[in-house]
Amino acid sequence: MNDSTSLPRVDRRMALKWISSATASLAIPGASFGAATKPGLAHAAAPSGKGYGPDPDLMKIYKPGDLWPLTLSDDQRTLLITLCDIILPADDQSPSASAVGVPDFVDEWISSPYPAQAGDRTLVLRCLDECENAAQTRAGKSFVKASSEVQFAICSDFAIAARKDSKKDPGRFLLRLRDLIAGGYYTTPEGMKDIGYRGNISMASWDGPPKEVLEKLGLEPQEA
Amino acid sequence: MPVISPAEAQAKYDIVIVGSGAGGGQVAYLLAMEGAKVLVLEAGRMFDPMRETAMFNTPNLAPLRGEKTPDKQYGFYDSSVASGWDIPGEPYTNASKEEKREFAWWRQRMLGGRTNHWGRVSLRNGPHDFKTRTRQGVGLDWPISYDDLAPFYDKAEMLAGIFGANEGIENSPDSSPGVLLPPPRFRANELYARKHAKAKLGLDVVPIHRAILTQMQDAERIPKELHPHNPKAQKLLAENMRMRARCFFATDCHRGCAIGAAFDSGTVLLRPALKSGNLDILPNAMVREITVNDAGKATGVAFIDKVDGKEHEVKGRVVVVAASSQESVRLLLNSKSNRFPHGIGNSNGLVGKYITDSASSSFSAQIPAFESMPPHNADGTVGQQAYLPFQFTKELQAGKLGFSGGYKLLIGGGDSMPGMTSATKFDWLSDRDHVAFGTELKEDARRYFGSIQGIGAQGAMAANDDCYSEIDPTVKDQWGIPVLRFHWKFSDDELKQVAHQQETIASILEAMGARFSRAPETKNPLKAVKEGGSVIHEVGGAVMGGDPAKSVTNEWCQTWDVPNVIVADGATFPGTADKNPTLTILALAWRAADHLMGELKKGNL
Numbered sequence: 142m143n144d145s146t147s148l149p150r151v152d153r154r155m156a157l158k159w160i161s162s163a164t165a166s167l168a169i170p171g172a173s174f175g176a177a178t179k180p181g182l183a184h185a186a187a188p189s190g191k192g193y194g195p196d197p198d199l200m201k202i203y204k205p206g207d208l209w210p211l212t213l214s215d216d217q218r219t220l221l222i223t224l225c226d227i228i229l230p231a232d233d234q235s236p237s238a239s240a241v242g243v244p245d246f247v248d249e250w251i252s253s254p255y256p257a258q259a260g261d262r263t264l265v266l267r268c269l270d271e272c273e274n275a276a277q278t279r280a281g282k283s284f285v286k287a288s289s290e291v292q293f294a295i296c297s298d299f300a301i302a303a304r305k306d307s308k309k310d311p312g313r314f315l316l317r318l319r320d321l322i323a324g325g326y327y328t329t330p331e332g333m334k335d336i337g338y339r340g341n342i343s344m345a346s347w348d349g350p351p352k353e354v355l356e357k358l359g360l361e362p363q364e365a
Numbered sequence: 366m367p368v369i370s371p372a373e374a375q376a377k378y379d380i381v382i383v384g385s386g387a388g389g390g391q392v393a394y395l396l397a398m399e400g401a402k403v404l405v406l407e408a409g410r411m412f413d414p415m416r417e418t419a420m421f422n423t424p425n426l427a428p429l430r431g432e433k434t435p436d437k438q439y440g441f442y443d444s445s446v447a448s449g450w451d452i453p454g455e456p457y458t459n460a461s462k463e464e465k466r467e468f469a470w471w472r473q474r475m476l477g478g479r480t481n482h483w484g485r486v487s488l489r490n491g492p493h494d495f496k497t498r499t500r501q502g503v504g505l506d507w508p509i510s511y512d513d514l515a516p517f518y519d520k521a522e523m524l525a526g527i528f529g530a531n532e533g534i535e536n537s538p539d540s541s542p543g544v545l546l547p548p549p550r551f552r553a554n555e556l557y558a559r560k561h562a563k564a565k566l567g568l569d570v571v572p573i574h575r576a577i578l579t580q581m582q583d584a585e586r587i588p589k590e591l592h593p594h595n596p597k598a599q600k601l602l603a604e605n606m607r608m609r610a611r612c613f614f615a616t617d618c619h620r621g622c623a624i625g626a627a628f629d630s631g632t633v634l635l636r637p638a639l640k641s642g643n644l645d646i647l648p649n650a651m652v653r654e655i656t657v658n659d660a661g662k663a664t665g666v667a668f669i670d671k672v673d674g675k676e677h678e679v680k681g682r683v684v685v686v687a688a689s690s691q692e693s694v695r696l697l698l699n700s701k702s703n704r705f706p707h708g709i710g711n712s713n714g715l716v717g718k719y720i721t722d723s724a725s726s727s728f729s730a731q732i733p734a735f736e737s738m739p740p741h742n743a744d745g746t747v748g749q750q751a752y753l754p755f756q757f758t759k760e761l762q763a764g765k766l767g768f769s770g771g772y773k774l775l776i777g778g779g780d781s782m783p784g785m786t787s788a789t790k791f792d793w794l795s796d797r798d799h800v801a802f803g804t805e806l807k808e809d810a811r812r813y814f815g816s817i818q819g820i821g822a823q824g825a826m827a828a829n830d831d832c833y834s835e836i837d838p839t840v841k842d843q844w845g846i847p848v849l850r851f852h853w854k855f856s857d858d859e860l861k862q863v864a865h866q867q868e869t870i871a872s873i874l875e876a877m878g879a880r881f882s883r884a885p886e887t888k889n890p891l892k893a894v895k896e897g898g899s900v901i902h903e904v905g906g907a908v909m910g911g912d913p914a915k916s917v918t919n920e921w922c923q924t925w926d927v928p929n930v931i932v933a934d935g936a937t938f939p940g941t942a943d944k945n946p947t948l949t950i951l952a953l954a955w956r957a958a959d960h961l962m963g964e965l966k967k968g969n970l
Contacts, residue, residue: 193436195447195448196446207428227803229806230807234807249428255435257435315800316800319802320785327788327814328431339742340781341616342615343615344614350556351739354553354741358553358734359560360553360556
């Protein structure tokens, strides 16, 4: 199982290619949300590439980066990995979010060429920047180098804000990133198992719910 | 006879069918089995669910976790290719931009049409549903009664393979003995809903009917019953039935069914019809116009080959229009000639009029009893298994409800395969001062997954003067074919019904001990009602009737103006019942095809 600082899954050559395209795209408004006054994160590349079109091969297995370039910088990716594992850490029942590829998924999502993800891109990049800013302010170091107490406290502040007002930053961006991480996680086989989903297997027969479920709900077994 | 290109088309067919979905497939099957030479034109490409359906792929194997995109508008794994509400180059327009006045039009451009992308719910219209004007004073009566269609419901159900139970509920008809396949057992949440809806509200939750094989079809008996004097048809149908497997109780039917357990037109109707040797299928053919001669009879169709962009013609003794209700309307209206300057079937100006759709809304809440459920497989036949037929018929008939049509309620389930939002909507259930993250988020997900109970309502809609389509005066599609412009307005009748839907759903959820995050929309049904067309149940526009002045087709789906033009999809429905349209399309098409074959044999067409 990967630890929280494991390197991105995309290969180094591809990552360098995206970084170089990021440099070329810095002038594009809205492409990034840097923290100009503090030592901030290297910017993300602008989304590029195309969608999969109206008649994609449904049988093929797709990985993030297969269809369009991922756009997070190495700095952002490292921070995202850390955040993923604060949002969904490993425990005795299931792995952490980063161990099942959720950072790649989030990068794929916010790098999407489709319009529906553009708003999420803004929120996620802002969340990364604001986590970084908060770490610099509190601890004088980057988020990934800050202590786990500082990291947790920053997330807690945003999570409190999110409960108070989920439509306004910083609550809004934290909540959206959390939901993307949770969505990415619980759509993996590991996440599905953790949540208690036991379907998606071919069955010789369907016999209804098991006895312990019926008992819990005070139900009689259904007559055949 | 096989899948062909325009150059390979025969000089003349007995039957030229536009569209390969439920209506077109049903007519093609029956006529080809009876020996007629049949051509089916499909605007999309060929599609083979056996080879193209990724049934078991989890969302993490798809781009963007399989979520909807402009390219795949019902999700990545949905069995729709080059289809959707918005298809580049193929626009349609709306006359109004007001709230709930826009109509959303799904187009399914592939072999099998919308039968690929479907929950398979297959309920019969009831006796009252055919006599809306007589019984309720609104909308239109059908020119036929339930009894006229009942034998064809039986046949369509035996051919498609429908599970369900006969419950003897008023206006939700039973099938004949030996027709239905056994329904699957209920899931835990369905049993719980059944128990508490009955105990606290006196409402019955019963097995729904769906076009899914819960056991193999009887390939000895059914072919003989459906094709009594036709050994060849018996053999082809028996072979096809043996190629279909029983449901293995996993994966969503909307993905398509590679094992043939779920009904789709390609697997169940067109595959055996092709083997008869009497059917050609011409894909990628966008039909522009029905051609007519000076005598006012249809001679065939003109179509654009989407592969090379060129126009072609093909001849037939009979033209069957089954392109989906509104695409059929569009084709009839665009078939203008000196003889029929306003289009075919439209001498009374009624083509495009009286579109109806399911009046739909939904509501959900959290059920504490479902928390921390012992993990178990709850897939069953993935999708609906339990529903509440309309059970307020007496009050409705007595005029006590303030609206004219019933609705059914579909029990959803919260523990189907997780998607992007399955574990993210639980913060309101805790009194924490923060949204969950870390260990709390995992604990919430384990505790609350599967505890959200949604119930959807789909209700009747009577024909009215505000819902219709017409040809847009200026806009054309990429092939130069004029497009449709929609007019839509739910009447107070539907809105009052939707308010009642919301109230009933909330009372069932309450009976289940629900916690609500918000109130049902009983005061503002316009907010709750789903946009016209969005449930993809739209019908009408070429309604059948007994009077040529007041309808477009007769009871055999023949246009009054041109008897050798048959409308075999949902366009002929004079209204929407609280039942899904597909099974009725299959039964009506069967009845029309039987009549058509008789007329051909008599030399009347």
